[in-house]
Amino acid sequence: MTAGEIDKDELVASKVWDHSLFARLLVYVRPHKRLFALSFLVLTLLFAAELTGTWIWKHAIDGPVRAATSAEDSAPFLRALYLWVGGYVALLLGMTVLRYHETALLNRTGQAVVHDLRTRLFKHIQRLDLRFFDGRPTGALVTRVTSDIENLSELFTSGVVVLFFDSLKVVALLGYLFFIDVRLAWVTLLTVPLLIGVSMAFRGGARAAHREVRARHARLNGYLQEVLSGIRVVQVFRREERVSLRFREALAQYFEANKRTIFLFALFFPAMSLAVYVVQGGALWVGVHEITQKSLTYGEFFQFWLLLNMLVRPIRDLGERYNILQSAFASAERIFQILDTKPVVRVAEAPRPIPRTSEPPHVRFEHVDFSYVAGTQVLHDVSFEIPPGQTVAVVGATGAGKSTLVNLLLRFYDVSGGRVTLDGVDVREASLDDLRSRFGLVLQEGFLFAGTVRDNLVMERPEVDAAAVAEALDAANASDLVERQTGGLDALVAERGATFSTGERQLLAIARALAGRPDLVVLDEATAAVDSATEARIETATRQLLTGRSALVIAHRLSTIRDADMILVMHQGRIHERGTHTELLARGGLYARLHALQFEEAGAA
């Protein structure tokens, strides 16, 4: 992650408390209210037990211990002491059990909510249309379901619940202090704001300093990665010293950022302990005074002291909790932004079924206009048709609008004007399932998912059985390719199909399309160069794929183009020429000139 990204991410929201966001989060809490209630119960019991502990100390000291100092026979006092200690040990054992549950339960609660939210978010993202995806780097989306969700989990495990409970504790403790001794309590009440002040003053600085360290660290590692991937260039150009200097600069910045954090923390801990000493000093001053006046017992002071200790931690952690809350709300806002995004491609309320006939479908583009961004029209009045069983090949420069045709036919996007029909049904009126299940889809990158080869061919389509897979592999010329893998169809495919070469991935993508026995094919031919043997295989497989099916092909292979029933030459969003290979040659237009150029070169060689 680059420094820029961090800054941008953390700029989204700076609110510490956002009620509407919190209310929305509560929706996800509701299914797990039992866990939440249990967590609160455990926290309350634990707090009560802690208070009881201090109470036992007070009574043990003021009871048997003090009384014994003026008595002859210590035996009854010892018995009383044993009773107190016995009760104390029992209490401690109970607390140990509670402590386990405190941590485990809070964690479990947070994870339960977060798991729901993460799954929900993922499902939502998957249903958004391509306009959403095309505008965002994949990495940013991944961050939403990973880091942002993790931030939120902290909101539950150590943020809001604990913060809420800590505040309760502070108030309850201060109240309890009054119960023990009013003057002592007043002194405490007057000095405690100092503690809070230190904690909060530190908060902002620490946050900024940490962000800086993270950014510098990311940049440092980024540079290291970059140099490693370009190590050959560095070495051949003998620029070791230059990159070393650059690295040194980055390191120096990293070090400076670290120094600032170290300074802050070095300052924070003593400052905090100084503030605690002030609180304690005040209590001591008043306490001793009252003890000499006999208006306060030793046991009471002892208890008071212990309660004072209980007060420090929640206050000291206040700053940290505050930061957690802030970053969690920023994450929540980014997450809800996505959840609020509605797909632009909307499913019709009462979808029209696309009739299934024994014939491949008839596709029509009727006066289609389209723009991705308002004002920049990508397609102008494009009309053509794909009669049943025929292949239309589209050729043209990058940006001529070829892939847009595919996007519109599959309804990844909706037309801005005109319409696209399948057997007379406007694609906008059909259900997405009905529409997309008709296609055999082969996209450029030959995308494979992590899983087995079989998973990738079947794609959990109920109609694809073992026979269909075998048949498809045969037709795609890919049977031996699969057999070569250890495990055959059950061989594992690495992430993004990295175990296969580019050409092999293309063959498998063709097989995947064939396995569905589609009668309509969309093929975006890959431009990446592959070796000649694979090239020949792909050529044959493509022919198999296109025969007898209606097909829209973004063509890059001469053989595919030659075989097409109709060639569309796209130029700046318009159809510049159309016709069969022979017709276009005879016409002597752009296509013919290009073909001639090609032919001449080959002949001249």
Place this chain on the structure above:
Amino acid sequence: MTAGNTGINLSLGRDLAQSVLQSALVRPHGRGRGHPLTRRGSPRTGRWDPAPHHPTSAPALALLWHFFKRFLRHRTALLLGLVCIPLGILADVGVTLLIGDALDHARTADRSDWMVGVILWLALYALVQSVFRFYQRWLIVVVSRRVEVQLKQDLFDKLIALPFAFHDRSRSGDVVSRMTSDVEAVRMVLGPGLMYTLGAVIIIPISLVILFQLEPTLALVMTLPMFCMGLTMKLLSGRLERHSMAVQESAADISHRAQENFAGVRVVQGYRREDQQAALFERTSGVNRDNQNQLGNARGITHAAINGSFDMTFAVILLIGGIAAIDRTMPVGSLFKFVDLTIKVFWPLIAIGWVLGMLPRAAASAKRIDELLREENPIEDPPNARTLPHVAGRVTFRDVSFTYPRGNAPALSGVTFDVPAGTTLGIVGPTGSGKSTALNLVGRLLEVTSGSVELDGVPIRELTLSTVRGALGYVPQDSFLFSERYEDNIRFGASHDLSDAEVDALIERATMTEEVARFPEGKRTVVGERGVTLSGGQRQRTCIARALAREPEVLILDDCLSAVDTETERQLLRSLSSAGVGRTVLVAAHRLSTVKDADQIVVLSARGSVEALGTHDELLARGGWYADTWERQQRRETLVEEVSAVASEPLGPSGAAALSGTQGQGGAR
């Protein structure tokens, strides 16, 4: 009892304890909001290097000592910082004794004016303690960061000096994790770890001695639960780390699955596989949740065990101290001292457990760092390396064979050819035939297994690296550029500072002038993620400009024209050949049209041997792989590219003129 949670004093190690309970070790996603300790070195998105738990062998600990010597380079600051530790602790303990005595005194006194003195002393102790604690942390942690930075610089310098073969076999992720988590593990144990250990080693005996004088039995008995606590910390840290690792692995799975799905969304939606993929994702997320829960349980056990044993200390104090007070062998005020000192000893004790738990990993990390620093560099100047006063540029391969360290078959075998100075050699062959390997041998990025590569008739092994590499201009296959300003990428190539005019001339030669002018800040625009994204073709042309910036005698082009269209390729090749008569060019290519005008073309076989050598016409006439491939490529020659080249021109007579012009000059070199 309450003190376990309350942490009355912010004494030494209090912050550490928090990090012990909350650090990345325990809370995997802790990004260290709280403390420098929790701010682990691992990158935000990175995974922990799964450091195996090596047994702490003596040599490993010796290695840690070896790294500690780096700390001693800053011994003044370090010693000052270490001296602050006992002074701060003494002041801290002093506070407890002061308050305890005041309380004892209060029980018998009937006036309280003596309290002024107590409060003044308290203020003094508090100030002294704060000042020392500030300097202790400031000095020691800054030193540890200094050491970190120097260690990283040394590692970096070592890395960039190591031969290509090293980088080829090690994944860059491993190297980066050595640079981050390994260095951090060592830093933590030797810097802050030492600070906490020393603090604990000082405060524990001091407290025990003081308490022993008050009530020996109690002082002895109460150490029992304390040791339990230290032990618990050490015992459980392994378990915590195991669970934490599992959590990180499953978190990485989530990330991968999301990455895959979002990147392949066209396929997912095109095949209507949203539900299926969502179910898979839910399963992955569920595994993570389960792992998180297990980790939470382990943390719960640790939390409960530590606090439980701590609390038991208080029960012991209440029992034995109470008995002693009842028997009047100890004043009641001493109970306070016991309790308060116990609280102060609590975190340092945990610190020891924590440092002990860290040691094996730190030792393993130290070992890995040491290995890297000791990695031998076989490609170095021989003792009596020669230089050439003037390089003409003749390149000769004499029966060259090369086998990759882990390869079972040679990548090149018995390759011989001679490229006279100023001529061009094309290298072609099927994928995996060793084209790139041959080029890497020229720059001595790899070392020949047998035979020799010669520059001007001298084996390059006998020349200094500077002589060999100084004569080369290299254009890599992956067209690597730095995420720096565009012009800096070109200046990178030159051995002297280039003037703006020279940079412009190079951009012109790479046919990039118009495109660069369109960048937001022209040639000062940053390239890459943070700036302008270049197309494959633009990157390749920029790499060529960079190589030309050196005025090299030998230019090496590693299949670097695959992403430019044929027309730009022709222009570039023209520009390259006009760039300097007398420059030797070695060009590997997948597309045969790239090399067809070379003075000679060597065809490598799939096994890495020379299949044929000759000019384009000779090779065509001879038939075989070259002629077949040529024919196939011509047939396949992407029509679309030609369409792009022409269709982007305005249509009409001028376009046609451009077309015929191209044709006329086509292939001129």
